[in-house]
Amino acid sequence: MNHSDLIAQIAEAGGISKADAKKNLELVVDTISGVLAKGEEVRIQNLGTFKVKQNEAKEGRNPSTGAAIQIPAKKVAKFQAAKPLADKVNA
Helix, strand or coil: CCHHHHHHHHHHHHCCCHHHHHHHHHHHHHHHHHHHHCCCCEEECCCEEEEEEEECCEEEECCCCCCEEEECCEEEEEEEECHHHHHHHHC
């Protein structure tokens, strides 16, 4: 399912226009992104938890040359599914 398909499904399930569904989806994504950018986590009941994880700097290898390279530290967004979602996926 892509972005457009998700918007269409939200519009149909909610009985709203695709424009309203798109606006609502963008608001949710922007809100979650903003909270994660502050380093906080977002917990959504029956869906899961979005959080920020700090990956430390490490040494890696260039696959083409085999030369050692330094991989910088960075923050990454992580998602952990809640039990009801995990159960539904595995049913």
